[in-house]
Amino acid sequence: MRLRDFRIWGLAPAWGIMALTLILPIGIVVLVSLATRGAYGGFDWGLSFDSYAKILFEEDWDGNLAFTPQYLAIIGRTLWLASLTTLICAALALPAAYTIAQAPGRWKPVLIYLVTLPFWVSMIVRVYAWIIILGNDGVIEKTLRGLGLVTDIDSLLFTDGAMLAGLVYSYIPLMILPVFASIEKLDGSLIEASHDLYGSRWVTARRVILPLTLPGVMAGAVLVFVPCLGAVLEPILLGGGKTMLMGNLIQTQFGGGRNWPFGAAIAVTLMVLVMIFLMLNALRARKGGADV
Amino acid sequence: MRNKAIEVQNVAKSFGSFQALKGVSFDIYDNEFFTMLGPSGCGKTTLLRMIAGFEAPTSGSIRLHGRDIGAEPPHKRRVNTVFQSYALFPHMTLEGNIAFALENLGWKKDRIRARVAQMLELVHMSQFANRRPAQLSGGQRQRIALARALASEPEVLLLDEPLSALDLKLRQAMRDELRALQRATGITFIFVTHDQEEALDMSDRICVLGAGEVQQIGAPNEVYEDPANRFVADFIGETNFLPAEVIAVEEGHATVRTPLGQVKTYHKGARVGAAATLSLRPEKIGLDEQVPQDAPRLQGVVTSRNYMGGYTHYTIAVNGVELRVSKRNAVSHSASLEPGRQVQLGFRPDSARVLGQ
Numbered sequence: 001m002r003l004r005d006f007r008i009w010g011l012a013p014a015w016g017i018m019a020l021t022l023i024l025p026i027g028i029v030v031l032v033s034l035a036t037r038g039a040y041g042g043f044d045w046g047l048s049f050d051s052y053a054k055i056l057f058e059e060d061w062d063g064n065l066a067f068t069p070q071y072l073a074i075i076g077r078t079l080w081l082a083s084l085t086t087l088i089c090a091a092l093a094l095p096a097a098y099t100i101a102q103a104p105g106r107w108k109p110v111l112i113y114l115v116t117l118p119f120w121v122s123m124i125v126r127v128y129a130w131i132i133i134l135g136n137d138g139v140i141e142k143t144l145r146g147l148g149l150v151t152d153i154d155s156l157l158f159t160d161g162a163m164l165a166g167l168v169y170s171y172i173p174l175m176i177l178p179v180f181a182s183i184e185k186l187d188g189s190l191i192e193a194s195h196d197l198y199g200s201r202w203v204t205a206r207r208v209i210l211p212l213t214l215p216g217v218m219a220g221a222v223l224v225f226v227p228c229l230g231a232v233l234e235p236i237l238l239g240g241g242k243t244m245l246m247g248n249l250i251q252t253q254f255g256g257g258r259n260w261p262f263g264a265a266i267a268v269t270l271m272v273l274v275m276i277f278l279m280l281n282a283l284r285a286r287k288g289g290a291d292v
Numbered sequence: 293m294r295n296k297a298i299e300v301q302n303v304a305k306s307f308g309s310f311q312a313l314k315g316v317s318f319d320i321y322d323n324e325f326f327t328m329l330g331p332s333g334c335g336k337t338t339l340l341r342m343i344a345g346f347e348a349p350t351s352g353s354i355r356l357h358g359r360d361i362g363a364e365p366p367h368k369r370r371v372n373t374v375f376q377s378y379a380l381f382p383h384m385t386l387e388g389n390i391a392f393a394l395e396n397l398g399w400k401k402d403r404i405r406a407r408v409a410q411m412l413e414l415v416h417m418s419q420f421a422n423r424r425p426a427q428l429s430g431g432q433r434q435r436i437a438l439a440r441a442l443a444s445e446p447e448v449l450l451l452d453e454p455l456s457a458l459d460l461k462l463r464q465a466m467r468d469e470l471r472a473l474q475r476a477t478g479i480t481f482i483f484v485t486h487d488q489e490e491a492l493d494m495s496d497r498i499c500v501l502g503a504g505e506v507q508q509i510g511a512p513n514e515v516y517e518d519p520a521n522r523f524v525a526d527f528i529g530e531t532n533f534l535p536a537e538v539i540a541v542e543e544g545h546a547t548v549r550t551p552l553g554q555v556k557t558y559h560k561g562a563r564v565g566a567a568a569t570l571s572l573r574p575e576k577i578g579l580d581e582q583v584p585q586d587a588p589r590l591q592g593v594v595t596s597r598n599y600m601g602g603y604t605h606y607t608i609a610v611n612g613v614e615l616r617v618s619k620r621n622a623v624s625h626s627a628s629l630e631p632g633r634q635v636q637l638g639f640r641p642d643s644a645r646v647l648g649q
Binding site: 187189190192193194195196197198199200203207208211212 | 344345346365366367368371372373375376377379380381382383392393396397440441444
């Protein structure tokens with residue numbers, strides 16, 4: 001067999017798996033999003049963009065389409081919460097990763113192991129743990145009350161803040177690890193050079209460490225931002241289902257809402273958003289590649 | 293009296309149970325090219341890092357123009373370093389690299405721009421202002437590292453083996469440039485190296501460090517011609533060590549009995565009856581027509597030779613000892629001495645040194 005043939009046929013199993021597990025399901029979701037809702041649940045195959053229109057427009061009683069911001073608000077809120085989570089993760093991960101990188105050699109693997117430790121426990125269990133921490137008579141409330149700082153506080157649980165805390169908690173290891181990797185790669189003498197040239201700790205962090213670890217932060221940002229867009233668990237368990245995010249919206253349409261085409265349309269929209277974000281990031285990385 | 297730029301007073305440094313420095317003291321003067329020379333592990337880099345502020349002495353103090361800087365963090369000291377790896381910021385242009393220190397000092401924009409341009413000109417790199425370090429050759433990076441460290445006119449410039457990453461030809465050229473730069477700026481240079489040739493070439497004074505202690509401080513010709521002890525004689529340049537028995541010591545001269553006969557010359561630490569060593573540099577020994585006048589002549593046999601171009605290094609067996617001798621190839625086609633040949637050799641006694649144990 002010639003090499004060229006091998007290149008084509010040798011990759012066939014990989015292409016086969018890709019087609020079966022990635023392209024086929026996405027194709028089905030796209031097709032469903034173009035279908036119409038069946039009269040008794042389910043859907044009828046077709047080629048209609050009604051489901052996409054439904055994201056922006058609402059049909060009133062007279063059959064006229066009127067602009068509605070309600071789904072747009074959910075998309076906006078999702079983007080905002082995912083961005084906020086990513087930012088907080090980055091802000092917390094940088095000093096954490098730096099501290100790990102500075103730790104004595106034999107401690108590093110232990111600390112990295114501790115960072116990954118939560119992954120060994122089911123996500124649902126971990127999010128439930130936050131209910132115990134934040135809930136009525138939870139750890140935080142009891143502590144505050146015990147210290148006499150508060151007598152009665154509104155529940156911490158089932159708020160946007162609780163949801164945010166849960167998201168940050170869930171995804172921060174995915175930020176710490178790439179940031180740690182890029183800090184480890186950082187030449188220690190650059191930090192010394194910065195101090196030597198009258199750079200305070202703050203100046204060194206801002207002008208030397210941060211720009212040189214940015215590739216790691218960007219990699220972490222992708223790993224945190226993308227799953228945040230599709231988060232389902234935290235809004236339900238910690239947000240109390242009061243705040244709808246895209247993930248919940250999709251879930252509702254496929255579940256209780258029984259509008260599969262609409263759910264699929266939102267899923268496709270989410271996918272496109274993620275792809276736009278990833279492409280922007282890739283472009284940025286390619287442009288910045290020469291610098292770092 | 294010259295001003296003291298740096299006073300190192302009884303500085304000791306331990307890393308765990310390892311004593312890197314065992315209480316060293318010396319002064320470095322303003323406008324001096326001062327070299328700390330020694331084998332790896334002698335404590336020279338540790339000393340440099342303590343002056344920079346990256347390490348703290350375990351005991352003792354370091355003064356910068358009279359002020360104790362022991363507790364000052366590196367970014368508060370008017371001392372800059374040229375790092376062995378240059379440590380240029382890869383994400384900044386050359387201009388950005390040089391401006392970094394000045395921005396941290398809070399200089400005005402115009403003044404920074406003028407100073408950066410001046411520094412780039414000083415190191416002949418003006419046309420590269422907007423390049424990044426990755427686009428430079430080793431020698432160019434070296435120049436930018438120098439410009440960056442000198443831009444704020446530090447009280448002292450520290451250089452940590454800055455030439456070790458360059459190839460031979462470039463290293464030679466950079467030595468001259470470094471020396472010229474030091475003269476032009478008038479800034480005190482403290483240079484760390486393990487390369488004795490570099491040290492001899494550039495320094496006003498050399499501090500030879502060994503085993504965490506100062507072995508000798510002196511001008512290049514002093515440490516080469518009048519080594520304080522066996523360590524210095526061995527580390528700087530090449531030499532023959534011959535066992536010597538001290539017969540008499542008087543006014544700086546010692547008379548010793550050696551395999552090459554009785555020799556009377558200058559000494560360091562010789563005592564009558566105690567064992568000593570005679571240090572005799574290979575280039576001080578003449579062969580055949582190059583034997584110095586009024587030097588006693590000895591007979592020897594060539595056992596091996598290494599042709600080096602300008603010189604040929606011979607090993608010659610004399611009176612049961614092997615002597616390294618280097619013979620200048622004064623004329624082309626100069627007769628090369630075949631191994632096995634009989635030769636006459638001789639040296640002036642006052643060019644040898646007696647070193648006590």
